[in-house]
Amino acid sequence: MVDVVVVGAGSAGCVLAGRLAERGDRSVCLVEAGPASTLPDVTSAASLAATAPDHPLNWAYSASLIRGRVVRVPRGRVVGGSSAINGAYFVRAVPQDFADWAVPGWGYADVEPYYSRTATDLDLGYGTGPLRVRRPAGRFLAPVTPAFLAACESLGHPAEPDKNAGGPPGWGLVPSNAAEGVRISTATAFLPAPWGAAVPPTSVPPGGSGPSTTHPRGLDVRVGVRALRVLFEGSRAVGVETTAGVVRADTVVLAAGAVGTPHLLLHSGIGPAAVLRTAGVPQRVELPVGQGWSDHPSVYLPFRWPGPPPDPDAVAGQAALNLDSGSDPAGDLEILLFARPFTPDGPVHLMCALQRPESRGDLTITSADPLAPPRLDYRYLRTEADRRRLRAAIRTAADVLRAAGLERDGPEGFVLGNDRRLDGWIQQVLTTSVHLCGSAALGRVVDPDLRVLGVDGLRVADTSVLPVAPRRGPAATAVMIGERAAALL
Incomplete structure (x- = not known):
């Protein structure tokens, strides 16, 4: 039994779990299906090797982009998530994105402080966070x-x-979350050893913070453990069933990414009736999970x-x-x-x-087996x-x-x-930029405090909550969501 269980040690999940644990006022369990890794494929800012379809640190989901065009979509399966295997592109969404979404409390002025708390820009001297941002x-x-x-x-x-x-x-x-040739993932920046790696020595502007060096007693990171479904008592989430047993918690936060999170929600009975009926999963709440998302x-x-x-x-x-x-x-x-x-x-x-883009995609499940991969139809x-x-x-x-x-x-x-x-x-x-957003969107699946509609004790904190993909790649915004979720909790 813990106070908070965070499912997914990715771009947002590491930030959320690390920030909650730093406070020391609650116990936190962070569950990650992949391993912790310091392979060069993860640490080298130049490497994109882990995005290859057959790489063990990559989910490599099969996806239909258009009729007759099926590709493998890389997603990080490692502590640090996609922030540990991507191209280290670290660009904020533009103010107009937040204006378009028109979600109360999610204007650009509302979120800018959370962007600033996540990273320190070593070139221009702003921000106070443990992530390092540089330009070539x-x-x-x-x-x-x-x-x-x-x-x-x-x-x-x-x-x-x-x-x-x-x-x-x-x-x-392009600003990058890399310094001196080292990719700085959210695991590196926000989790203590042994799950995070050492941040390379660099100068930090006045007011900037260094990497997390604390070893919070209240943080339990479980790697190689896959979440299967959220557990409920009545209308309240009370924990997560995993491949290694049950983790009970007062609060459950899904941060498994814009593919993993809707997959878990659907297998927990939260989603469209027709999709759940086809898969043989009893419905708990009718919500448009996995419907109408976008990518680039x-x-x-x-x-x-x-x-x-x-x-x-x-x-x-x-x-x-x-x-x-x-x-x-x-x-x-x-x-x-x-x-x-x-x-x-x-x-x-x-x-x-x-x-x-105007095009919108669907994510569905076709089986009651939570280990079966979801079906992704981009409809580009x-x-x-x-x-x-x-x-x-x-x-x-x-x-x-x-x-x-x-x-x-x-x-x-x-x-x-x-x-x-x-x-x-x-x-x-044709390919995809792998910037999927909106599969558990604000206003449709979660409220402005990231709480899943129709249930208690369950929140979502990853790019699945963004109503549509922003005009810039969402990596920096995913980190911001983790920071903001920690404040909301």
């Missing part, structure tokens, strides 16, 4: 990055000096860089051009420079993504507006490459210039 510089600045930025400027796109300042979209370096459809545009490669410790995602397709001044398109090839001797890439590019704007992102990226004097590896000009041919090429190479 010195030996960590890839040789191709200045060429990309100069090309964006030459085409008349405005500069965006700090992508975490909430200003108009433009080109600029994206395409990699390969090109050849004839110059020297980046430093072995440099992050791959170095710079981005965020821009308005013509219908969104806050910036509904993103072109992200990946300065490192995905395969030896392969091309480097510009990732062209639609950041404000269902509208002409989505298809038109993704074409615009690709064509803008091709313009950037031309302005930089770089050779594009595809598609050919006769494809790029024709809408129907370009749509055909997109269908063959």
Whole structure:
């Protein structure tokens, strides 16, 4: 029996559990299906190895993006979650995202203090949190990055000096939760040893804090333990059934991510009647769990860089051009420079993504077995507006490459210039940015205090609560949600 059980030691869960334990006024159990790891695949800021479908630190969910296009979607299965395996892109959602959501208590002014508490910007000197944020510089600045930025400027796109300042979209370096070549996950920053690793020595601006060095007696981290369902007595959550037995708690918080959390809710009887009936799970509460979520459809545009490669410790995602397709001044398109090839001797890439899609996806379960994976149907590019704007992102990226004097590896000009041919090429190479949000959304599944509607003692704290995917990647926002959830508790 504990005061709080947090399910999922990921981007939000580590923050929440660490912050609660620091207070010392309650016992906290953090349950994680994956291991704690200090493999180079986790610690190296340059490595994306753990995102490969067959990597043991990755859930690798099967997902349908469009008809005939099935891919594996990486999600971190390790202490630190996706913050331990992703590209270390650490950019806040823009103020307009929160204005669009219009959730009481979740305006940008409401959440900004929680963003600031999570991280310290070592370049610009703001924030007070244990995460380290830096932009590529010195030996960590890839040789191709200045060429990309100069090309964006030459085409008349405005500069965006700090992508975490909430200003108009433009080109600029991408802030990363990495320092001196080391990826700093939320486990590293918010959990004590042995679950967190050492943060590399760096200068901290006045007012900034160092890594968590306390060993709170009230924190119990259980790795290699998978949660199966939430347990109830009447309408109140009283604990979690796991592969290692039952953990009883006064408060249950699901922080298993935007796939894992709705999967657990559905297997706990919280969700649409039709979905639960098909799976053979008795319904407890009717809520639109797993319905109407969004993510960022994206395409990699390969090109050849004839110059020297980046430093072995440099992050791959170095710079981005965020821009308005013509219908969104806050910036509904993103072109992200990946300065490192995905395969030896392969091309480097510009990732062209639609950041404000109209398309919505569904997550369902097809079996009463909680170990069976969920079914993910993204339903990307269902509208002409989505298809038109993704074409615009690709064509803008091709313009950037031309302005930089770089050779594009595809598609050919006769494809790029024709809408129907370009749509055909997109269908063959379409992927996802893995930014799923809204599968247990604020206002639909949880209230502004992150409490699940219709039950007591159960909350959600991860990107599943964001009504739609924000216009920037949600990694920093996931960390903010963990910080805010700790305050709400």
